[in-house]
Structure formats: structure tokens, C-alpha cells
Amino acid sequence: MTRVPGKGRVDLSQPVEFTFDGKTFRGGKGDTVASALLANGVHLMGRSFKYHRPRGPVAAGSEEPNALIGTRRGPGRYEPNTRATVQEIWQGLQTNSQNKYPSLKFDIGAVNDAAYMMFSAGFYYKTFMWPKNFWHKVYEPFIRAAAGLGVSPTEEDPDTYASRNLHCDVLIVGAGPAGIAAAKAAAGQRVVLVDENAEAGGTLLSEPQAVIDGVPAWDWLASELAALKAAGVKVMTRTTAIAYYHQNMVGLCERLTDHLPTLPADTPRERLWRVRAKQVILAQGALEKPLVFNGNDRPGVMLAGSAQTYLNRYGVLVGKMPVVVTSHDSAWYAAFDLQKAGAKVQAIVDLRGTVRDDLLAEAKLLGIPVKLSHTVTATSGRLRIRSVRVNPTSPGKVGARVEIACDALLMSGGWTPSLHLFSHTQGKLTWDAGRTTFLPAATPEDCVIVGASAGAWGIEAALRAGAAAFGGTAPTVEHDRTGSGVSQVELPTDLNAGRAKAFVDYQNDVTAKDLRLAVREGMSSIEHVKRYTTNGMATDQGKLSNINGLNIAADALNRRQPEVGLTTFRPPYTPTSFGAFAGYHRGTHFEVTRKTQIDSWAAENGAVFEPVGQWRRAWYFPKTGETMDAAVLRECRSVRAGVGIFDASTLGKIEVVGPDATEFMNRMYTNPWAGLKPGRCRYGLLLGEDGYIRDDGVIGRMSQDRFHVTTTTGGAARVLNMMEDYLQTEWPDLNVWLTSVTEQWSTIALNGPHAAKLLAPLVEGVDLTDEAFPHMSCVECTVAGMPARLFRVSFTGEIGFEVNVPAPMGRALWEVLWKAGQQYGITAYGTETMHVLRAEKGYIIVGQDTDGTVTPHDAGMSWAIGAKKPDFVGKRGMARPDLVAKGRKQLVGLLTEDRSRLEEGAQIVFDPDQPIPMKMVGHVTSSYLSDAVGQPIALALVEGGHDRMGQTVHIPMPDRTIAAKITGAVFVDPENARLKL
Amino acid sequence: MLLIHCPYCDETLPEAEFTYAGEAHIVRPLDPSAQTDEQWETFMFIRRNPKGPHYERWRHLHGCARYFNAVRDTVTDKFLTTYKAGEPRPDLESLK
Amino acid sequence: MNKAVSSFVPGVLATSTAATVSLAAPMGRLSLRARGDLSALDAALGMTLPTRIGQRNAGAICLGPDEWMLHADDIVPIVAACAAIYEGHPHSLTDVSGREITLLIEGPRAAELLTLGCARDIDSIPVGEGRRTVCDGATVILWRDAPDRFRMDVWHSFAPHLLHLFETGCRELAAEAA
Numbered sequence A: 001m002t003r004v005p006g007k008g009r010v011d012l013s014q015p016v017e018f019t020f021d022g023k024t025f026r027g028g029k030g031d032t033v034a035s036a037l038l039a040n041g042v043h044l045m046g047r048s049f050k051y052h053r054p055r056g057p058v059a060a061g062s063e064e065p066n067a068l069i070g071t072r073r074g075p076g077r078y079e080p081n082t083r084a085t086v087q088e089i090w091q092g093l094q095t096n097s098q099n100k101y102p103s104l105k106f107d108i109g110a111v112n113d114a115a116y117m118m119f120s121a122g123f124y125y126k127t128f129m130w131p132k133n134f135w136h137k138v139y140e141p142f143i144r145a146a147a148g149l150g151v152s153p154t155e156e157d158p159d160t161y162a163s164r165n166l167h168c169d170v171l172i173v174g175a176g177p178a179g180i181a182a183a184k185a186a187a188g189q190r191v192v193l194v195d196e197n198a199e200a201g202g203t204l205l206s207e208p209q210a211v212i213d214g215v216p217a218w219d220w221l222a223s224e225l226a227a228l229k230a231a232g233v234k235v236m237t238r239t240t241a242i243a244y245y246h247q248n249m250v251g252l253c254e255r256l257t258d259h260l261p262t263l264p265a266d267t268p269r270e271r272l273w274r275v276r277a278k279q280v281i282l283a284q285g286a287l288e289k290p291l292v293f294n295g296n297d298r299p300g301v302m303l304a305g306s307a308q309t310y311l312n313r314y315g316v317l318v319g320k321m322p323v324v325v326t327s328h329d330s331a332w333y334a335a336f337d338l339q340k341a342g343a344k345v346q347a348i349v350d351l352r353g354t355v356r357d358d359l360l361a362e363a364k365l366l367g368i369p370v371k372l373s374h375t376v377t378a379t380s381g382r383l384r385i386r387s388v389r390v391n392p393t394s395p396g397k398v399g400a401r402v403e404i405a406c407d408a409l410l411m412s413g414g415w416t417p418s419l420h421l422f423s424h425t426q427g428k429l430t431w432d433a434g435r436t437t438f439l440p441a442a443t444p445e446d447c448v449i450v451g452a453s454a455g456a457w458g459i460e461a462a463l464r465a466g467a468a469a470f471g472g473t474a475p476t477v478e479h480d481r482t483g484s485g486v487s488q489v490e491l492p493t494d495l496n497a498g499r500a501k502a503f504v505d506y507q508n509d510v511t512a513k514d515l516r517l518a519v520r521e522g523m524s525s526i527e528h529v530k531r532y533t534t535n536g537m538a539t540d541q542g543k544l545s546n547i548n549g550l551n552i553a554a555d556a557l558n559r560r561q562p563e564v565g566l567t568t569f570r571p572p573y574t575p576t577s578f579g580a581f582a583g584y585h586r587g588t589h590f591e592v593t594r595k596t597q598i599d600s601w602a603a604e605n606g607a608v609f610e611p612v613g614q615w616r617r618a619w620y621f622p623k624t625g626e627t628m629d630a631a632v633l634r635e636c637r638s639v640r641a642g643v644g645i646f647d648a649s650t651l652g653k654i655e656v657v658g659p660d661a662t663e664f665m666n667r668m669y670t671n672p673w674a675g676l677k678p679g680r681c682r683y684g685l686l687l688g689e690d691g692y693i694r695d696d697g698v699i700g701r702m703s704q705d706r707f708h709v710t711t712t713t714g715g716a717a718r719v720l721n722m723m724e725d726y727l728q729t730e731w732p733d734l735n736v737w738l739t740s741v742t743e744q745w746s747t748i749a750l751n752g753p754h755a756a757k758l759l760a761p762l763v764e765g766v767d768l769t770d771e772a773f774p775h776m777s778c779v780e781c782t783v784a785g786m787p788a789r790l791f792r793v794s795f796t797g798e799i800g801f802e803v804n805v806p807a808p809m810g811r812a813l814w815e816v817l818w819k820a821g822q823q824y825g826i827t828a829y830g831t832e833t834m835h836v837l838r839a840e841k842g843y844i845i846v847g848q849d850t851d852g853t854v855t856p857h858d859a860g861m862s863w864a865i866g867a868k869k870p871d872f873v874g875k876r877g878m879a880r881p882d883l884v885a886k887g888r889k890q891l892v893g894l895l896t897e898d899r900s901r902l903e904e905g906a907q908i909v910f911d912p913d914q915p916i917p918m919k920m921v922g923h924v925t926s927s928y929l930s931d932a933v934g935q936p937i938a939l940a941l942v943e944g945g946h947d948r949m950g951q952t953v954h955i956p957m958p959d960r961t962i963a964a965k966i967t968g969a970v971f972v973d974p975e976n977a978r979l980k981l
Numbered sequence B: 001m002l003l004i005h006c007p008y009c010d011e012t013l014p015e016a017e018f019t020y021a022g023e024a025h026i027v028r029p030l031d032p033s034a035q036t037d038e039q040w041e042t043f044m045f046i047r048r049n050p051k052g053p054h055y056e057r058w059r060h061l062h063g064c065a066r067y068f069n070a071v072r073d074t075v076t077d078k079f080l081t082t083y084k085a086g087e088p089r090p091d092l093e094s095l096k
Numbered sequence C: 001m002n003k004a005v006s007s008f009v010p011g012v013l014a015t016s017t018a019a020t021v022s023l024a025a026p027m028g029r030l031s032l033r034a035r036g037d038l039s040a041l042d043a044a045l046g047m048t049l050p051t052r053i054g055q056r057n058a059g060a061i062c063l064g065p066d067e068w069m070l071h072a073d074d075i076v077p078i079v080a081a082c083a084a085i086y087e088g089h090p091h092s093l094t095d096v097s098g099r100e101i102t103l104l105i106e107g108p109r110a111a112e113l114l115t116l117g118c119a120r121d122i123d124s125i126p127v128g129e130g131r132r133t134v135c136d137g138a139t140v141i142l143w144r145d146a147p148d149r150f151r152m153d154v155w156h157s158f159a160p161h162l163l164h165l166f167e168t169g170c171r172e173l174a175a176e177a178a
């Protein structure tokens, strides 16, 4: 055990057991998987992605690139690529290492490591290009088997996910000293303070030596947090600000159960918060930079600040005989802390020639050997570092090496402000040459970035910056640790740099050599270098690698860093589950499923449903053992021979009311409306301004100033939107108003020779005779005692009625009609039969037989155009040269010679013997078996189709070519004789 | 997600309540049939697509249901102003 | 015609210690559209129509510059009174009683329950006012009757979707407090 008594915040009196690769380990409450494994002396936690090199944690927080594990909590609850450094342990947690076969300690994929040259920069683009036919058979299967980060879960996720909107005055991201000071200063407003860690405190958790306002840091932290909560500040831990969207909307992912041994009822695993803040304070601190040297990825090589965190926050000594290599003062404090905790620091190796006197004095006092102007050139050890190769440096020269035995190597290349969320705001960065880092400059958002993420160094500076955001004052800090450093590219070496494995991006296995190769091969922008090498493209998004990658690329290009540019950070800040984004929208709640009032009857009577827009509609009503084809043929036959009942409630309905209603209708629809008398209805065709068909429907004139407009099911909202657009912005002078009444009415269609007989006894107020109520009539009356709008219309070619009653009465009316219809053998039919019956009559379905490029003339519906009207939407559009040109695709009927059913969407050619690629002259838009015609029928758009009646066209299919004869689009009763009683 | 000020409701509300409706101040000709093909093409298809301030239309669909106009900077995505349908195009200088 | 109707059974639909969602009794609903001088309509309706969007009086809420939603036990007299002035004062009065239902949402965390579906700041709706807004994809009218008591008008076909969300939310909020 490497746990240091009296150190850290882990409660060892509450032991927690978990497994890693099947072996049980023990930690304490407050441990992460990484801290608990390190406490058990385990550094090796995974294999790298490309070379399968052994890796251990290099960091202690969410920036960790190496220690990715799988976590499991019983069936379905497996998640790959979890960072061991943030996953809290709980009793029973099962974890496993990744990218290894057969075992973590012996891995066959590590052969890639030996084949290093083959996997250098751009290998994706180069290695596998030749021979061409090797790609599918050899390269791709090999790459797919070998690559991939972790293993995807295969079972459905049994957890639930949630989302919520939150509005506040101030959102503070990061509950370190800067964030806490800002929250305190902002008190009185609606303040939300979030932190991705299990505990608030940030750097204070790793620096217990600090004394704030005369109080030890941890005591100060506890009392401040209590005071904030008492003041109404919403403090949220385990909550990551994943993205900063427009106008201060920040996405937060709150993890609610991943740390709990048992799952509480009714609690989602994660909750996505959409926070809209008047002001955002970014206080995310800074990330330590690794140093780039040969062998810098060996387990046991770790960031110095992270080693300090493992010691001070978790009470874990990551090595008993560590070496420190640094070019920044901060690592010296790590050395001091570890030495005081019982480690024997073998050496502090500093790249710099001069270091602050107080640091040198403290090192001397603690008995730590110091090597200034020294470099690290290699490390040894297979699964854990065993020694480090250290050489003295002088300008342009690297001296003779010494080998220092060690069990950990703690490195620091200085610190990089965490600018990820700031970058999401399109915030501008400035290059600070002195500190070799980008600093935040202007942002278009109402956002202040404070503390280490703005370059302020030390607890006191962070407190001051946080408080200053709201004009507050900050307490004083004793034992604060400030410092400075010098930035590095690859560390100087006496070895062949071409053979060095000096990693820049640990997760994607990108080395300094890869970056330089990319520049040599012509990549001059950092964006190109990034994509060519994949530097910074792993799941950690280059939190540790981007700045080192930039420095090396800039060095190779011999340009200043701002001229090479920093790659853009994109959301999310850390990997986020799909569940969190989906929230409640899964399963039956995936999206709105609209059902009519009659849907329940259909369900009870065995309907098969189909989605139509947001609606689910009864598709057909199979009897036991009946196929869809058989059911539809039966339904069709029953309607044409007897009577069918159909739920048409989903049709869009718009009430158009006002003195200018007729004028409005004249301007919107192609048809003339002035001559339509109250009590009559007419088929209306709606075009876009481009002259193409947009929608259609039957429109009834209920009274002088009131029209009952119907639209297609899918077009209801779109048509109302279009009408409102014209009314509000082009014709605001018209005295007419539109109201959606789609859901005011349940609409039941009765069709068939017996329809009138069935309905007549139930209707009060109108006689259902051809004289009193001819085809295309409408009236307000009473049906079965219910207030109704009754239409005599037909979309089947049979005698038809549509009864509208207030929606909630729909099912009751349906049942009355169903009962009364038994004597006529009434048959319930669905949308498929409706489609067949209308196709037999050549009635179009907008969106099926038209595709947004079909004019009324193309569709054979010139009759629907009020040619005498001076204007209507689409009139001028229809006169465009291309729309009146010869050879347009026109709607026709097709009858196949072999009496087979065509496939909808199939392409049509004139000459089946022409060479491929053939000239396609149209496509099949609708195709059905037809009981009435006695053979399958189809509708199709065919080039010049109206002038090709009787000609044969060909439909090439994968197995054969089908010949079909062009016919008129009306297959049944072209004289409309069947519409008469 | 943007915040949009509805000039009718006089409230600044989440984009989720609104729908976009294309470039603003494109007036449908009073007599379309008198338009030449070129004029009609311009009305139908030619749009400014500027980099910078853009006069555009939005609809407060899930609110007052009104169409209104806005000036939005297509670079920053910030709304410089919103105003009621029918009101004159505001001068860009006055919005700075 | 046009008596108040609903196919849902009034009563509690979802409840927990956090909030309770129940269905209001059926009522008459009219969509009124008019502009210009409203005094004739005011007289016919026997009320002063509110003119600021979101403002309410006893039976009407202003939803747009020319739009109101009227709730009434009996709409017949309203329809008749408005019809009587139509010639001189054209307007649109459309019965939408069958179109929608009203959910009552109340309880200590009722406002927070709404944040599961509503993107707008619930706190910005004053007590005694209301707003049309969007909740989990559905257009709704949200009436705030008290700090912790709301009504939500929603079209029939969207109601089950919202109700499912509120059921989940009631349980989730209650578990959170536990």
C-alpha cells in the first residue's frame, strides 16, 4: 500500500471494494478508480490505441488521456472509455482495462509498437493505398480488429436520462478558489456554481497547506461552501459544463448515480441542464503540460501536479523514489510535498539553469538532489518505469548521461489555461510569448474568465480575480504557491531523435517525430498538422497535447505560434453519453406520437399502424392470418361493393373567417372561389410561388364569410404557416383570420354504394338526396345527435360522406356508424386502402405523386386553375420558361405487360437496350394491386407522358426489365357515374 | 440557442419558440403577371446572403404567432434589432 | 351545438410530493380574432379585452396583437352576442372547445416541473398572467394562477406526450427531494 496516513480526504474507515480486470481491490470513500489502484501500487491501467503500449494515469482529473477503463454495473450497464481518474469507486463496481489481448500485461497488439515506422504520421493515407484490392480484404479488417477505443456496449441501456432548463443571473463554471470567490461576491443574485468533480474546491483540494484569512484551506472551503448554500447559491458537483452555446446558454451534464453503490428509484443516471445565464464566469483553472521526451509514456510517468493531487487529496504516494523533471517552479512543490510525506525524491531535474533561491534552499533543507540545466533523454521499465536517463545540457550540447533508478517520474512543462469553453464562445485569444501560452482576450458573450484560466497564478490571485468579477474583495492567503517557468519543445537529447518515442498525444499515440514529419510533408497550418497526425483528435480533445503540438509544429515551421494557430476546441468539453443528449426522448417518448380519438378503436380492432408525419394512422385492418395484400384487397372490394368507414381526422383543417375570406382564398388557391355558394365545396389546389404543387384538399364554404379548408395530413402546419405568412406580411389589409381546427374535429369518412343509406337515418337537418345534398355539398347539421359538419365528398370514386363532429365525440360517432353499418357489411379500412382507391381514380397524393417539382399541368390538373383570376400564388411561377417547356415529366398511369406490381420509386427508361448509364425519363410514384382493375396499377411521372398514351416504357430492375404501357391516370369509372345516388 | 426579442410580445425569449423565415424586405410584386422572367427570378431566387448584418424574418410561432423582422449579424449570430412587420428597414449605422 | 366536451376523464393524472397534474373539467373555448376598435366586442362580451400579450381578465387571455382565447362554461351566448355585431365589426370567432384540454399543474415544485419541457424562464410569467409557449415540442398556453399553480392548455393529440413527461417529472422531482 502506498497510502499515507493522515493525508488526503479519502475516508478509509469506509472501505470500498471493486474489481479491476477481475481482481478485487480496496479503497476508501472518496477514491477514484485511479487513486485506489495507485494506492495499491498499480500504475498499469491500459494499453494505448495505436501501438498498444502499456500506460498508466498521467493526470488526476478529466484531462486524463491514458487510464481509460470499462465500467460495469450488471446487465446493460457497461460503459467503455471511462477515465479512471474521475470514476469514483463504489462497493461492487467492476472495471476492466482496454485495448489489450489476451491480457493487459501481455498484449499481442503491441507488435504495432515494433512496427512503429509503419504507423507514422499520415499512415492512414499512405500505408494502405496499395495494392488497391487489399483494402477490403486485408487492411480494413485488420485495422477494424486492432483499432477502436474500448468496446461498445451491445445491450440496451436500462438507465434513464433527464433534462431541465435553468435560468439564472450568474453561472460560474469551476468551484475552485476563483469560482467560490465569484459566487460569494455575486450573492443575492440567482447564482449557480458548478464543478465537474465530486467535491467543490478545485485546487484547494490539492493544496491543504494554504491558509486563507487565517484559516486552513480545507476549513475555509467547508465554511465558504456552507455559507454559499445558505445564501441560496445552487452548488452542483459532478456536473460538467460541456458546451457554451450562443448568448450564454451553457450545457451542463450532471452525473447523478455513477458514484452510488445502489441506484435510487426514479433517479436518472444523468441530467442535461440547459442553463441560460445573464452572466457566465469561467473559472476552470489550468492544465499542466507534459514534457516531450523519449519514453515519456511509461507507466509511472505522471504530471507533477497530479502526483501532488494524488498525495494531498487522496493520500496516495505515487512513488516511493520519484524523480522530478521540470521547467516550471510548480513541480518543485510537488517534490517537496512527496518528500515530506515519506518519499525519497531521487532528484529534481530542471531544464533551466537558474531557479529561485527559496526553492533551492527548501530542496537542500529536505535533502533532495538538484540537477539544474539537465534533461531527460530516456526511461526504462516494461510495465512500470524503473529508471530515467538524465544528461547535463549546455547551449547546443548534451553531456554524458547518468541513469537514475526511480519508480515514478513526475514532470511539468508549465501550465496552460483551460480555454475550452471560452473558445466555444468564439472568444479571441492572445499569444503571451513570455509564458508561451495563449490567454483569453475578447469574447462576444457576457462572460468573464477569471483565475488560472485567465493566466492568474496562485490561490490568492484566483480569489482576487473571482471576487473582482462582482466588485468583491478577496481574503489574503499564506503559504500560497506561485511560480513561473520556461516552455519547451522536445527535450534536448543525445540520442537519435528519429528513433525517439516522445509522445505528444498519448491517447492517439502521436509523437513529436510525427508532427515534424507532417510539417516536412507540407502541412503548414496547425489544422492540417492535426488532421494528418490526429494530434488532439482523441476523446480528450488534446487537453494535454494541443499546446505541445503547436509549439513543436511552430518550431518545425520556424514561425511564431499565433501564426501557426491553435486548433478550435469544440463541444463537448469531455465525452458525454448519448443518453444525456437524448434525455427523456427515447422509447415511446422518443417523439410526439399524435393519435386521433378513434385510434383506440383501431387498436382494439387489430389495426396495423403507420406513421404519417407526427400522427400514427391505421394502415390496414387484417383479419386473423390475413396478409397485408389480402387485407387491402378485401377492404377495397368492400368499399366499392358495400360501404367502408375510414378515420380521416388527421386531415389538416383551417377555419378561414372574415369579410375578405373569398378574396384570400382566391389569392391563395389556384381555383376560383367567388362563385362557390355557401353549402358547397370544391377541391382546392395550393401552389408555391414557384408554380409547383404544395398541397391540396376539399374546401367547404360554410357561410358567406367562413370557409372550412382541409389540407393533407402532413401539410397542415406548413399550409397554415404559409397562409399566415401571406396574410401577415403581403396582405395585412385583408380582413380575414385563420384558426387551426384540425383537432377541433374528428372526421369520419363513409364511402361506398351503401354510404347514404347507412347515414341518412342518423342525419337531422338535411336530406341525403342528390337534389338536396348533391356531391360536393357541405352543411352544419346533427348526426346521431351530435353537432356536425357534414360533407358529401369522395376520395374513392364511390358515394362518399365526411362527418365532422367535435373531436372528443369521434369515437362515439364511429361506434354508432359501425353498429348501424353492420346490416350493410360495413368494413373499416386504413390508409393503404384509401391510397389504392384514390389511385384507381387517378387522384394524386401530394408528396407521393408530386415531389415539389410538379405543376398542375404536369399532374393533369389544368382544370383546377382559375385561368381568369388575375393572380394567385404560383400563377406567375407556372409561366416560367422551364415550366412551360416541352418534355416535362407528366403524371400518367402504367399497366405492366406481365401484370406484375412495380416498385414505387423505380426508374423508367424508353429504350431498355441502351448502354448503361441509361437515360432515365421518370419514375413510378404509386403502385398497387387493384381488385377493381383486375391487375396491378401504377402512377408515374414520365417525360412528355401526356403525349405518349399507349406507348411502352421499361422499368429496369436488378433481376429483369419490366415493360409497361402508358395509360390515363384514371383507371376506374372515368365518367364518375358511381358518385350518383 | 439564440435569444430573440419579439417586438410584439416585447420579451426576449429562447429560439425554441421561433422559426426562421428567410430574408426580409422582399416584397411580392403587386402584379406578378406583369413581371419579366428576369424580374421574377430576382424576386424568387436572388438573395443577399451577406457576411455581416442581415435583414431577415422570424416568426414567433409558439408565442404571438407574428412574423417580424430582424437584423442579425451572420458572423457573430447576434441580433442587432428586431422590429414589426411593415416597419421600415432600420439604418445599419443607427444599430452600431 | 358546441357544448363543452372532452374524451379525457377529469381528475388527477400524476402526483407526487413535488407536484400534482390533473385534468380540468371540460369547458367552452373560443378563439377570437379582431383588430382595430375593440369597444363593440368588449360590449358584446361584457368585458374589456386585455390588449397586452400575456395579460388576462376573468375569461380571456391576449395571445397576440389580434388574438384572444376565451374560456367559458357556456359559449352559446358569447357566440350569439358576437354574431350580432359581426356586420359592423368583423372578427373571427371559432369554437375550439373540442381541440384541447387543460392540465392543472400545482404543488411546491410545479414551476420546476415545467422546466423539464419549457425553454422559457417560468419565473418571468407573473401570477395572474399567461403565455403561449412551447413545452417538449407542443404549443401550449400556460396560465399562472399562483406561484405554485399553473394551467396548461394543450391540443388533444399532444396531451399524452406531455402527460408522460410530467409523470416522469413528478417522480423524479419527488425522488430528488427525498
Ligand SMILES: [Zn+2]
Binding pocket: B006, B007, B008, B009, B010, B060, B063, B064, B065, B066
Ligand atoms: Zn411574440
